[in-house]
Each structure stands twice: as structure tokens, then as C-alpha cells.
Amino acid sequence: MSIQIFNSNGKPMRMNRRNFLRVTAGLGGAAFLSACAAPAAAPAPGAPSGESQAPSGESQAPSTSGDQVALNVLWENWGDIYNNLMTEIGTDFNKTTPNVNVEWNFDPDWVTKLTTLIAANNVPDATLMRPAPLANLAPKGALLELDAYLKDAGVSRDDFIAPMYDSGLHDGKQYAIPGGADFICMFYSKDVYEAAGLDPEKPAITTEELLGHTKQMMQKDSAGDIQRAGYIPTAGSFVNWAYIHGGKFYDADSGKITANDPANIAAMEYLKEFVKLYDINKMAAFNARPGMFEAGNPFSTKQLGFVMDGFWFYEALDQHAPDLNYGVSWWPTLNDSDEDRKRYAMSGWMVSLPKGAPHTEEAWNFLKYGFIDNSARMGYLTLNGPCILKAAGDWEAGLKEKMGANNRMVPYLEFFSKTGALATNFFPVIPVQAFYQDELNRVFDLVMRDEVTPQAGLDEVTKNVQAELDKAMKPA
């Protein structure tokens, strides 16, 4: 067998089988070796973080100002609509800094992707961050300290929603800047209030009222199936309820897990009072209806009195329940006071700079532009809560414009920004955070099913998570 190829003069050359195979094997080998080679520009992470990085001149790789830079940003996949809205922030930044082009990489499993990229010394320039991965990555020196950058930008903790800022801290150093806060308030159905004979202009404001109103809203059919419910507690809401009851989940000074704090137990017992109103399996069946953002969800069909959710819920209600008469109020507290509301827990997402990324300076400039200087615009454009306190006014104005001045949500926007401003608590940023949350979810289900008492269940969580934490904190 011979293969005909052409030389540079266009004249045919003949290659025998042996030479063809040699060339093919050689090219294949070269391609394989080049694919396996580590990128030269990415220094290895892994060394414990030392002093805070300087904003310029001392970054991991030289800045390429002046050259065209493709900024690689790893982001959680929020679906096409919100991904596209987020890319607008990148486009705005491109206009201000023409030599930098923000390239988004949306991935639903971004934590796994980030971890493998770090392990492969091929980190993105910037990445979305959440407390659980931060607690794993920061101690291993995989993230850049941002204290000096923040100081250089003239912002401090006082400028941010405090629990969001604190969620980015590890060992007293800042490894992420707050990006979007989940302002959660209580949506209540005025239609259900009226149907239950309650005053729709006086929503439940205390924990006691929430339980009382729920009792009045409760309606079952002859088979015991729930036809109308008030508030249905979920595992995901337990942490906030526990903080509202004065609870805590971790003692940073002693390094002890405090899931079985008496106030946490009280919160679990309080939530169990709701479940007692329903049969647990009937309640689960009622909850198995379409999600809150889909047509047919029980709040939209006027079969559910309360939903704890963020302001973004208005979009789903506009789409699926245009005739629903709803209102928004504070997440109920023990005594209806701002002092009580300071116990609110806040969660959300942050943004970090992985250590060893090739364009640290440009990446920081983008973070500052998108999430500090233009926090309000980013917030109303992408339906996220801005984490810069003074951005609240612009954010509300932008949202009003976006949703329309007559939108049912407009009168209530203030509740959300105030919730963010008041909140002080956040779920502990510890290396076993994901396990801790899973354990709480697991035990919540068991407690609600009467398979274990709140005390015994939370004792078990404390023991299991402490054991995992001790292992994680054990020096290698």
C-alpha cells in the first residue's frame, strides 16, 4: 500500500505504508504528549496561603495590560435566561476595558469542574463561589486573598451585607467578595386569607401567628388529602428558623458543632407543630406538586397560604398566577421587632479569584466593576440581591422599572432589601458544610416523621458532623 501526498511545489510524493505509520504514530504521540502537558502559565496551588496578595505587581502572573485578554470566568449554570443576563455585565465591562473580553463558562456542576481545574493547574481567572467550596478551597491555598484588593478599592465590611461578607472569610482573611444575596421574605396569599376568614391585610408577623393562621387555613377532603394548607415547613428553611429562635450551629472559638443547641431544638419542635396538623405522607404528597416556579404550584392555585422565597418569585407568579392576590411581609419572628430580625440568616453567592490564574489583575477589575461598582445594576438585571448596602435604592428603582410600576410586587420590594440589611447570621463556613447541611436535612425528615425526637436527632447531627470536622481539621 502506498499513499500519495504532495510536496510544497505541488508535486506528488509517494509514502510507503511503513513511513505512513511512522508519521501517524509520531504525530499521534506528539499530540498526546502536548495534551497531557500542564499549562506553563499556571503555578501549582496547594501551598498554604501566606500574606495577603497585593493588588498589582505581585500577582501570580504578569499582567498583560495592553494585550487582548480573554478572561475565563467559571459560573454556575442558571439556565439560558439568567446566564444571558449575567453575560450583559461582562459585555458592559468589555466596553469599559476594550482589551479584556469576558468569556463565561456556565456549568451546573461548577464545583466539580473548579476542583478538577485546580487539581490540573488550569484554573479560571474568576469563579463563582459559595461558602461550602470556599471552606474547602481557602485552607488549601487555592484561592487568592482579596483583603488588599478590597482596601485598594476603598471598600470594607461596613459597605457589604455583613453575613455575605463574613461568608467569604476564612481564618480572618477574605477569599471571596459577596456577589448576590438571597433576600428571602414571606409571600402570603390574600386569597387564602380571605377564604379562611382571616384579614388579608394583617399577615402573620410572629411565629405564633403563623402557626395560628396555618391552623385556620387547613382544609382536607374526606380521604384526608390536603386541599388547602397554610405554611409547610421544609428542611431548607430550618436553618433560618433556628437562627430566628436564637440558635447557632457552630462555635468558632471552641471549634465545636452546636447543632443540638437548645434554641435549634426549640425551632425543630416549633416546625413539628405544623407537621402535626397534617399527616406527614399527605403533606409530602401535597408538596410533591409542581415546584414553585412551575404552573400548578399550590401557591399559584390558591391552595397554599405562605411561601418563604426571594423577590425573584414575582416572575413565576406573573407568569402562572396573574389573578392571584398576594402580599409580602417579613419572615415571622418571635416578637416582631427589628432586634429579632437581626437574627435572620443570609445566604447567596460570592466571587473568587483562584490562585495561579493568568489574568488576576483583569479579573479583579471585572469583579470590582460587576459586583461592587455596579452591584445594583447586576442585581436588578439578573434578579439577585445586591450585596453593597448603599446600592439598595438604585436596585429597587431598577427592579421597579424592570417589572413595571404596577406590578403586584412593587409595594413590597423594601422588605427584601431591609431583610438583607438587618441579617447578621450565616451558616458556618467550615470544611464539612455540605455534609452538615445534608445531615440536618436527613434528621429533619426523620424528626418530622416521628422516627426520632428533635433532641436525639440533633444530638446525632452534632456527633456525626463533629467527627467529620475533626477529621477534616486534622493536620496532614
Add this chain to the structure above:
Amino acid sequence: MAMTSTSPHSGRTIRMGRMTRHNLLMGLLFISPWLIGFLILTLYPIVASAYYSLTRYDAISPPEFVGLGNYVDLFTKNPLFWQAVGNTVYYAAIAIPLNICIAIGVALLLNMEVRGRSIYRTIFFLPSIVPDIAAAMLWAWILNPQFGLANAMLKALGLPTIGWLTDPDWSKPSLILINAWAFGGSVVIFLAALQDIPRQLYEAADLDGANAWVRTRYITLPMLTPVIFFNLINGIIGAFQYFTNAYVITGGQGGPAGSTTFYSLLLYRNAFSYFKMGYASAMAWILFAAVFVMTLLLFKSSGRWVYYEGGDNN
């Protein structure tokens, strides 16, 4: 350079000729894309996972050797491990025989000379080509306790409704039901085996006055045993790796009350939620060992119940 190899029969060393050596090299070169892929993407991860199972490893920090610590922890300190084992064994013990029985039954029916047989075969095979995720979503709706078709039918019959996927007592049976729905693949294999059974065996049985049950019991089923054996092995491997439906339907939580926390789900959670790669590797090796032992036992027992036409067993 002379290349040599050893004859398997005589044990003598054979010298390779120039052409043989050349052909061997060419052969290796031609299969090298697969060979390289196998070495890097299959063999290396297997060997690496065996090592990582003896370490504490989070994919970023260097692995820390802990000996058999992960295995000891799993067997003695992790109640979730045993819950996952229990759930998986429950699932396997019911789903595998059920799937085989249904597949044989349907294959027997589809093997009968009836009009429109090929249409029925197509209909029964259709569920097998539905992607797992789509099937899970579809069944989540069918079994929805409020709006689902299943409860609507129960209501129409005046029967009490069931919390298919929301009641811990019903969640595993529901998943077994979903699995049983996609039996088309096994049916095709059983159908092929049925058509391979020599007609003269049935003719001889007819002459002896055997009825349908006797023919099935003493001809059809024994002749199907190699295929039953094959499906059993595949079923065990598949059931112990059961993941997709449980993950999609429960959102990865393994609820209600941990009743659908299957082994692979727990393994996945340890690997990709908690990044305990060493721990998850140990779980993977335990799973491998369990499936290996069960497969070995099945092979050992096959001499007693699997009939190979032309083989030396009974």
C-alpha cells in the same frame, strides 16, 4: 533483536519470524488508540482508585495515607453505609428476579404466532429506548400523589391513594416498578433465545402428549438458562450500580427518610459533594468486591442449573 514467545501447549520457547514480529508490531500499532485509551482512561483510574482508597484525598491536597482507615470507618462507624447497603440489596433482590420473570413472560407471549406480533414487539421494546432521565421524569409525574395517573386510577376504582415516591414504605417498590417497565432489552434477548430452541424438541414432546406447561417447564426454561444466567449477571451489576432514577427523582437527597439512599448515590455524594475521594474510592472497591464475589458464586453454581446445548453439563 529476536522476539520469542512461549507455546501454551508444550511450554517450549518459540522464536518469532521476521514476518510474525512485523505483524505483531503492526497489530499493536493499529490497536494503539484503543490500547492507549484503555491504559490511561480505564486501567490507570482503576489502579489509582485502589491506592486512593487507602488515603484521605480531596482531589486538591496531596493524598494522605490512612491504610485501611476508610474501610474500617465505612464498616464500623458509618450507619448511612449500612442503610445504603440495605436499600441496594432490597432493590436488587426484588428488581432482578422481577425483571427476568416479566421479560421471560412477555417473550413467551411475543413468541406465539399471533397477528401483529412485530407491532407488539416494537411496543414492548419502546420503553427501553427512552433515556433514563426522561423515564425518571415521566414516572415522577405518573406516580405524583396529587396529579399522577396511578393515583387517579386508584381513585377511580375506589381504592385509597398511595404516596408512591413520598412514603418511605412505597419509594423503593415504586423505583422497582419503574425499572421493571424498561424490560424490552431483556425481552429481545429472550426472544432470540426462544427462537433458537430446536423445533424437534417440541415435536417430540407433542408426540409424548406433553401439555403447554410441561413443554415450558422441561424444554423452554432449561433451554433459556444460559440467557437467564447472562441476564442475572448483568442485572446484578446494574442493580448494585443503581443511581440515575433515584438521583433524578429524589434530587440526590435519597429521601423520603433515607429510603432511596442507594449505594451509588452515597458514593457519589461522598465523592462530589464532600470531595472525600479516598472514602468514595473505598466504597467503589467494596462494591466491586461484592459484585465480583456474587458473580463468582453464580458462575460456580451455573454448572448445576445452566444448560448449554452441546456442553458437557446436564
